[in-house]
Amino acid sequence: MTFKKxxxxxxxxVDEALDGFVYAHSSLxxxxxPRVVVRRSPAxxxxxxxxxxxxxxxxxxxxxxxxxxxxxxxxxNIFASPPPDVILSAIRAANHxxxxxxxxxxxxxxxxxxxxxxxxxxxxxIEVREVRVSDDVASAPKGEESKxxxxxxxxxxxxxxxxxxxxxxxxxxxxxxxxEANEATRSxxxxxxxxxxxxxxxxxxxxxxxxxxxxxxxxxxxxIRRGPLRPADEVAGVLVDTILADVGSRRGDVALLVNGLGAxxxxxxxxxFRAARRALESRGLKVVRGYVGEFITSLEMAGxxxxxxxxxxxxxxxxxxxxxxxxxxx
Amino acid sequence: MTFKKxxxxxxxxVDEALDGFVYAHSSLxxxxxPRVVVRRSPAxxxxxxxxxxxxxxxxxxxxxxxxxxxxxxxxxNIFASPPPDVILSAIRAANHxxxxxxxxxxxxxxxxxxxxxxxxxxxxxIEVREVRVSDDVASAPKGEESKxxxxxxxxxxxxxxxxxxxxxxxxxxxxxxxxEANEATRSxxxxxxxxxxxxxxxxxxxxxxxxxxxxxxxxxxxxIRRGPLRPADEVAGVLVDTILADVGSRRGDVALLVNGLGAxxxxxxxxxFRAARRALESRGLKVVRGYVGEFITSLEMAGxxxxxxxxxxxxxxxxxxxxxxxxxxx
Numbered sequence: 041m042t043f044k045k046x047x048x049x050x051x052x053x054v055d056e057a058l059d060g061f062v063y064a065h066s067s068l069x070x071x072x073x074p075r076v077v078v079r080r081s082p083a084x085x086x087x088x089x090x091x092x093x094x095x096x097x098x099x100x101x102x103x104x105x106x107x108x109x110x111x112x113x114x115x116x117n118i119f120a121s122p123p124p125d126v127i128l129s130a131i132r133a134a135n136h137x138x139x140x141x142x143x144x145x146x147x148x149x150x151x152x153x154x155x156x157x158x159x160x161x162x163x164x165x166i167e168v169r170e171v172r173v174s175d176d177v178a179s180a181p182k183g184e185e186s187k188x189x190x191x192x193x194x195x196x197x198x199x200x201x202x203x204x205x206x207x208x209x210x211x212x213x214x215x216x217x218x219x220e221a222n223e224a225t226r227s228x229x230x231x232x233x234x235x236x237x238x239x240x241x242x243x244x245x246x247x248x249x250x251x252x253x254x255x256x257x258x259x260x261x262x263x264i265r266r267g268p269l270r271p272a273d274e275v276a277g278v279l280v281d282t283i284l285a286d287v288g289s290r291r292g293d294v295a296l297l298v299n300g301l302g303a304x305x306x307x308x309x310x311x312x313f314r315a316a317r318r319a320l321e322s323r324g325l326k327v328v329r330g331y332v333g334e335f336i337t338s339l340e341m342a343g344x345x346x347x348x349x350x351x352x353x354x355x356x357x358x359x360x361x362x363x364x365x366x367x368x369x370x
Numbered sequence: 371m372t373f374k375k376x377x378x379x380x381x382x383x384v385d386e387a388l389d390g391f392v393y394a395h396s397s398l399x400x401x402x403x404p405r406v407v408v409r410r411s412p413a414x415x416x417x418x419x420x421x422x423x424x425x426x427x428x429x430x431x432x433x434x435x436x437x438x439x440x441x442x443x444x445x446x447n448i449f450a451s452p453p454p455d456v457i458l459s460a461i462r463a464a465n466h467x468x469x470x471x472x473x474x475x476x477x478x479x480x481x482x483x484x485x486x487x488x489x490x491x492x493x494x495x496i497e498v499r500e501v502r503v504s505d506d507v508a509s510a511p512k513g514e515e516s517k518x519x520x521x522x523x524x525x526x527x528x529x530x531x532x533x534x535x536x537x538x539x540x541x542x543x544x545x546x547x548x549x550e551a552n553e554a555t556r557s558x559x560x561x562x563x564x565x566x567x568x569x570x571x572x573x574x575x576x577x578x579x580x581x582x583x584x585x586x587x588x589x590x591x592x593x594i595r596r597g598p599l600r601p602a603d604e605v606a607g608v609l610v611d612t613i614l615a616d617v618g619s620r621r622g623d624v625a626l627l628v629n630g631l632g633a634x635x636x637x638x639x640x641x642x643f644r645a646a647r648r649a650l651e652s653r654g655l656k657v658v659r660g661y662v663g664e665f666i667t668s669l670e671m672a673g674x675x676x677x678x679x680x681x682x683x684x685x686x687x688x689x690x691x692x693x694x695x696x697x698x699x700x
Contacts, residue, residue, distance in 0.1 A: 044562040044582065046638040046674055048601045048645075053637055056602075060628075060640030063647065064660040098636030232374040235635070252374065271378045272386075298390075303633035305565070305669045306428030307383055308376040310390030315378075317393065330394040334664075339635045342670070344376055369699050 043236035043243065043340060050239030054095045054117055061102055065366040068106045075115040075126045077102040078133045083111060087205040087214045088134030090142045091198050092127060093150055094119045096237070097258065100194060100336040103367025109202035110134070110143075110365070114157075118237050118339075119259050121149035127157035131166060139167035139211035143197050143218055145190025146172035169211060171218040173197045175227040175347060177286045178255025178264050191258055192299035192347045193225040195335045196359070199368065203361035221355055226283040227299075229345030230275055231256035231263065235302065235338050244341075254278060258301070258338045272308070276315035279346040284323060290350050294320060295329040295359055297347040302337040304344055309333065316346045329359055335367065373566035373573065373670060380569030384425045384447055391432055395696040398436045405445040405456045407432040408463045413441055417535040417544045418464030420472045421528050422457060423480055424449045426567070427588065430524060430666040433697025439532035440464070440473075440695070444487075448567050448669075449589050451479035457487035461496060469497040469541035473527050473548055475520025476502035499541060501548040503527045505557040505677060507616045508585025508594050521588055522629035522677045523555040525665045526689070529698065533691035551685055556613040559675030560605055561586035561593065565632065565668050574671075584608060588631070588668045602638070606645035609676040614653060620680050624650060625659040625689055627677040632667040634674055639663065646676045659689055665697065 047053050055074060062071045072078040091101045092114030101113040111134035116122035122130075131140050142158065144150050151172060158168040174185055175193025190197075200221035204214040231253045234243035244260035247253060252270070255263030298313040300306075313332040320327055328351065349355065363370040377383050385404060392401045402408040421431045422444030431443040441464035446452035452460075461470050472488065474480050481502065488498040504515055505523025520527075531548035539547070561583045564573035574590035577583060582600070585593030628643040630636075643662045650657055658681065679685065693700040 044579075044599055044672060046560070046562070046602045046605060046634060046642050048603050048641065053641065056644050057637035057640040060642070060644035060647070060662060064640070064643055064662040066660075096635075096637065098640070230376070232376070238637075249374075269374055272376045273378050275376060302635055303670055303672075304376060305426075305632055306664070306667055307387035307426065307568075307669065310387040310394070310428070311378065311383065312376050312390070313394055314386050314390035317390070330396075332390060332394040334636070337636055339637065340633055340672070342374060342633075 045238060047238055053238045054115065057098065058102065058115065068364060068366055069102065072112065072133050073129055075122060076130045076133060077105050077113045077115065079105055079111055083136060085136050085138060086208060087138045087211050088136055088140040089202050089205050090114065090130045090134045090140055091144060092122050092130060093144050094121060096339050097336045099367035104195065104198045104365050106363065106365030108206045108361055108363035109198055109368060121147065121153045124153045124156040124160060127154055128160045131157060131161045131168060135166050141201055141211065141214050141218060142168060142170040143173060143201050145194055146174040147189060167211060169215045171197060171215060171222055173222050175222065175225045176257065177226050177228050177283055179257060179261065182286055189257055191227045191229060192297055192336050192345050193222065193227050195297065195368065196225050196347065196349050197221045199363060200355060200358035202363065203358040207361065217358060224355060225347060225349045226286055227345050227347040228255060228279040228282050230254050230279065230343050232342040233303065234260060235341040258336065272311045273315045276312055276346060277319045280316055280319040283348050287350065291324050293326050293328045293351045295349040295351055296320060296327045297331040297335065299336060299345045299347065300334045301341040301343040302334065303340045303342040309344055312344050320348065375568060377568055383568045384445065387428065388432065388445065398694065398696055399432065402442065402463050403459055405452060406460045406463060407435050407443045407445065409435055409441055413466060415466050415468060416538060417468045417541050418466055418470040419532050419535050420444065420460045420464045420470055421474060422452050422460060423474050424451060426669045427666045429697035434525065434528045434695050436693065436695030438536045438691055438693035439528055439698060451477065451483045454483045454486040454490060457484055458490045461487060461491045461498060465496050471531055471541065471544050471548060472498060472500040473503060473531050475524055476504040477519060497541060499545045501527060501545060501552055503552050505552065505555045506587065507556050507558050507613055509587060509591065512616055519587055521557050521559060522627055522666050522675050523552065523557050525627065525698065526555050526677065526679050527551045529693065530685060530688035532693065533688040537691065547688060554685060555677060555679045556616055557675050557677040558585060558609045558612050560584050560609065560673050562672040563633065564590060565671040588666065602641045603645045606642055606676060607649045610646055610649040613678050617680065621654050623656050623658045623681045625679040625681055626650060626657045627661040627665065629666060629675045629677065630664040631671040631673040632664065633670045633672040639674055642674050650678065
C-alpha cells in the first residue's frame with residue numbers, strides 16, 4: 041500500500057504544517073517559538089491551560105488554543121511527545137500567575153515529558169497540575185482506567201478545563217472539573233486503514249482489504265477485535281455497547297462526539313454519528329449535545345471513534361461556554 | 371483498490387448523513403424536507419440565498435447554510451444535481467419577498483435543474499437570479515470561462531453573496547457582488563487518488579501508485595497533466611503559476627483558500643497552504659486572508675486545490691462580514 045503525500049522534506053512536515061496552520065488562523069493564534077502555539081491575544085489573570093502531544097493528530101493540539109480553551113499547545117514530532125523544554129516554554133507562556141493546568145493524553149512519553157516540564161516549572165515558582173486524559177476503553181480493562189490512553193476525549197476535557205479557567209475558577213477547581221470531565225468520558229474507535237509516518241516508507245500497520253479493527257489506537261496500537269467490515273449501524277452498536285458496559289448502570293443525558301481519523305469521508309462520519317446517536321437513545325440515553333468532525337486525526341488513517349460524555353449540569357455548562365479556537369467554536 | 375466505508379445501505383447514504391449533519395448542527399440548521407436544509411431561525415426580510423448541488427462534497431452544501439451565508443441548500447444524490455422540485459422547495463424556503471439568488475457550481479445537470487426550478491419559482495411570483503461558479507481554470511481554456519466548472523471557489527462566492535444579502539442589499543446588488551466574487555476567483559486542484567461512489571463497486575478513476583493528476587475535477591473529470599508525484603512546493607508552484615497566467619497582469623491583495631479533497635491529511639493541507647502562500651508572495655501578491663480545510667470534498671478522494679481571490683475593498687468586506695454556518699464562521 042502506498043501513501044501519497046503533499047509534503048516536501050519529511051523532516052520539515054511538522055514545522056511547515058504549523059507555519060501554514062498558524063498563518064491561516066492568525067486572528068486567533070500565534071507561534072510563540074518553533075513548536076509552541078499560543079493565543080494571539082494572551083488572556084488576563086486566570087489559570088493557564090496547556091495542551092499538547094505528538095503531531096500528526098491535527099487539528100490537535102494547536103487547534104484547541106484560543107478563548108475558552110487552551111492558552112498554549114506544545115507540539116512534538118509526528119506521533120512523538122514534545123520534549124520537556126518545549127512543554128516548559130508552553131507552561132511559561134500560559135502562566136498568568138494563577139497556576140497552570142496541563143491536559144494531555146495518557147501516553148508513556150507524554151507522561152514523562154510533561155512531568156519533567158512541570159518539575160522544571162515548579163522550580164521557577166509556577167504551580168502546575170495535570171490531568172491525563174484516559175477515555176479509550178479499548179486500551180485497558182475496567183479497573184485499570186489509569187492505564188487507558190487518551191483519544192478524542194481530549195477535546196471534551198480541554199473544553200471543560202478551558203471553560204472553567206476562562207470563567208475565573210482557581211487552579212484546584214479547574215483541575216477538579218477537568219478530572220470530572222475525563223472520568224465522565226469514554227471513547228472507542230474503529231480503524232479501517234493505516235497511515236504512514238512521513239519518511240517511514242511503510243504503513244503503521246497492515247490491515248487486509250476487507251477487514252476493520254475495533255479498538256485500535258490512534259497510532260496503530262492493537263485493538264480488541266479484528267474482523268470483516270460491517271455496516272455503520274452495527275459498528276456503532278458495538279462501540280456504544282462496549283462503552284456502556286464499562287460504565288455500569290450510568291444513564292441520563294450525554295454528549296456524543298464522533299471523530300474522523302483522517303481519510304474517512306464526511307458522509308461516513310455523519311452516518312456514524314446518526315448510528316451512534318440511535319444506538320445510545322435505543323438504550324435509554326438522551327443525546328443532548330452532538331459534535332462530528334475531524335477533531336483528532338491520525339494523518340491519513342481511515343476510521344472513526346465514538347466518544348460519550350455522561351453529563352451533569354456543571355459539565356454541560358462547561359461544554360456550552362463560549363469558545364473561539366481554530367478547531368472548536370461555540 | 372478497495373474503499374472501506376462506514377455506511378449502511380448505499381442507497382441511504384445521503385439521507386442518513388444529512389440526518390447526522392443536521393442533528394449535530396441543530397443550533398444552526400434544520401431539515402426543511404428530506405433534501406432541503408434551512409436555517410434554524412429563518413432570516414427576516416432580505417434577499418434569499420440558495421446553494422446546492424450533488425452530495426458527496428460535504429460539508430458542501432449544507433455546511434454553508436447559516437447567518438451571513440445561505441438561507442437554504444438543495445442536496446442531490448452522490449455527485450448528481452438535486453432535481454428541480456427539491457431546488458424549488460429550497461427557493462420557497464429562502465424567499466422572504468425580496469427575491470432569491472441561487473449560487474451553484476457550473477455543471478450541466480445543475481444548470482438545467484436550477485434553471486427549471488427558477489422558472490417554476492418565477493411562475494409563483496418569486497424573482498430568482500443565479501450565479502454559476504466557474505473558478506476551475508483547468509476545466510476550460512482562457513476565453514471560454516463560461517464553460518469552466520465550479521470547485522472550491524463556491525465557498526468564496528457563497529460567502530460574498532451571503533454577506534451582501536445579510537447586509538440588506540437588494541437582489542441586483544447581491545447578484546453583482548456574487549458575480550464579481552466569481553470573476554475575481556480562480557482555482558486549480560491536484561488529485562492523488564480516486565474515491566468510490568457508494569455501491570458502485572469501483573473507483574471513479576484509476577491513477578497509478580506513483581502518479582498525481584493536476585487539474586482533475588472533483589468528480590474525476592480529466593485534468594491537464596498526469597505525472598509523477600512531486601513535492602508540495604513544486605505542486606503549489608504549478609497551481610499558482612497556472613492561475614496567475616490566467617489572470618494576466620492582475621496583482622495586489624488576495625485571499626488564499628486551500629481545500630482538502632477528503633483523504634489528504636491536515637498536515638499536508640497546511641503544507642500546501644504554506645507553499646501556495648509563498649509562491650504567491652514570491653510572485654508579488656500579498657495574501658491578506660487565508661482559509662485551509664475541507665470545504666468541498668469528493669468523498670474520500672486524496673488531493674487538494676488552491677483558490678485565489680483577487681480582492682478589492684468591497685470583496686474583502688464581504689469575506690470579513692460575520693458568518694455562522696456549520697462549515698464557515700467569522
